[in-house]
Amino acid sequence: MEQPNSQSNQTESQESNAAGTTPSPVAAALQRENPEWVREVIEALGETTLIVPREYIANICALLKTAPGLQFNFLADICGFDRGPEEEPRFEVNYHLFSTMKHHRVRLKVLLNEDDAHVPSVTGIWRTANWHERETYDLFGVVFDDHPDLRRILLPDDWQGHALRKDFPLRGYEPYSLE
Amino acid sequence: MGLENIIGEALPEILTTQLDALINWARKSSLWPATFGLACCAIEMMNATSGRNDLARFGSEVFRASPRQADVMIVSGRVSRKMAPVLRRIYDQMPEPKWVISMGACATSGGVFDNYAIVQGVDKIVPVDVYIPGCPPRPEMLIHAVMMLQDKVMKESIRDRRDAPDEEAREAITPGTLPVTDGSSLGETRVAESKPYTIASRHEKRRSF
Numbered sequence: 001m002e003q004p005n006s007q008s009n010q011t012e013s014q015e016s017n018a019a020g021t022t023p024s025p026v027a028a029a030l031q032r033e034n035p036e037w038v039r040e041v042i043e044a045l046g047e048t049t050l051i052v053p054r055e056y057i058a059n060i061c062a063l064l065k066t067a068p069g070l071q072f073n074f075l076a077d078i079c080g081f082d083r084g085p086e087e088e089p090r091f092e093v094n095y096h097l098f099s100t101m102k103h104h105r106v107r108l109k110v111l112l113n114e115d116d117a118h119v120p121s122v123t124g125i126w127r128t129a130n131w132h133e134r135e136t137y138d139l140f141g142v143v144f145d146d147h148p149d150l151r152r153i154l155l156p157d158d159w160q161g162h163a164l165r166k167d168f169p170l171r172g173y174e175p176y177s178l179e
Numbered sequence: 180m181g182l183e184n185i186i187g188e189a190l191p192e193i194l195t196t197q198l199d200a201l202i203n204w205a206r207k208s209s210l211w212p213a214t215f216g217l218a219c220c221a222i223e224m225m226n227a228t229s230g231r232n233d234l235a236r237f238g239s240e241v242f243r244a245s246p247r248q249a250d251v252m253i254v255s256g257r258v259s260r261k262m263a264p265v266l267r268r269i270y271d272q273m274p275e276p277k278w279v280i281s282m283g284a285c286a287t288s289g290g291v292f293d294n295y296a297i298v299q300g301v302d303k304i305v306p307v308d309v310y311i312p313g314c315p316p317r318p319e320m321l322i323h324a325v326m327m328l329q330d331k332v333m334k335e336s337i338r339d340r341r342d343a344p345d346e347e348a349r350e351a352i353t354p355g356t357l358p359v360t361d362g363s364s365l366g367e368t369r370v371a372e373s374k375p376y377t378i379a380s381r382h383e384k385r386r387s388f
Contacts, residue, residue, distance in 0.1 A: 154261075155260075155296070156261040163295055168295070169295070170294050170295065171294060171295060172294070172296075175303075176260050176263060176299070176304075177303065178264075178303075
């Protein structure tokens with residue numbers, strides 16, 4: 001799996017790698033499928049991060065799960081990240097994938113603007129995304145389109161606001177009272 | 180409540196103190212806790228009931244799963260805002276006489292969690308009799324707290340907890356009065372009319388401390 005891809009990677013001109021590092025086979029496979037699918041590849045600390053556009057996230061994940069060389073059958077985590085109210089794009093959604101057959105990992109990162117924080121849901125590909133996307137919605141306000149049951153999961157059902165945003169105060173807005 | 184109040188009202192004063200002593204001794208010697216282990220303090224509570232530190236020696240023979248059969252609620256662990264109405268409901272389901280032990284720093288004051296999600300002290304929800312510091316407190320500290328509660332029980336009087344439940348207390352909690360939402364703020368949030376929980380129970384209106 002490694003050798004053929006490393007030879008084909010050297011012909012890819014879109015990746016920028018430091019001299020001597022082996023480019024990621026996952027990124028290569030995705031770029032072979034459709035060059036628009038990978039905007040950026042970040043290799044740091046032995047981990048591969050691919051920044052992908054949000055429109056193709058469902059197609060990308062379907063390919064990553066089913067392709068015989070990749071077989072990312074385990075969605076380890078979906079988490080959100082708020083870069084801050086002044087950043088543009090504001091939100092990131094990170095998908096951590098692991099392959100129990102091939103034992104390789106990859107992280108997909110989707111960048112979202114604050115006023116249009118919508119991402120297609122990958123619940124159809126991995127069932128565990130159901131609760132992870134509910135958590136990301138609950139704590140950041142990122143809406144997952146076509147999610148079967150998008151509602152709060154950690155905070156109380158009638159909570160106002162999204163708690164892990166950088167502009168949400170640590171102590172909340174008011175102390176607890178029984179009313 | 181029941182028989183002891185009727186007898187207590189019929190007896191002259193000198194005998195009421197003897198009845199008090201008997202009733203209080205019976206109550207303190209059989210304080211059955213309701214299992215309300217929420218977080219890490221629950222593990223120390225389990226330790227307090229297991230073989231090495233045996234809480235059953237002091238009368239807490241069984242931890243009743245049903246609050247209807249329990250005397251004391253040991254709130255062990257941090258109480259989140261989502262759990263707070265549930266805790267209040269369990270407390271309201273306990274029959275009188277009832278006591279509350281707040282175990283650990285999180286139940287007493289929110290502990291290390293000074294944030295939006297944790298109630299800063301369970302005494303904002305239920306009246307507490309004994310506070311235990313610690314993170315987590317040693318099992319011996321929980322046993323000491325139960326002994327302190329027993330001393331407190333011995334100082335009570337049957338004149339404090341009267342019979343004839345208040346009308347308003349009986350109506351305060353009716354099933355299905357918690358807010359009904361589906362958690363999604365994409366649509367409109369429907370909040371059903373819920374009765375306030377601030378009606379004082381007879382536990383809170385007692386006169387001896």
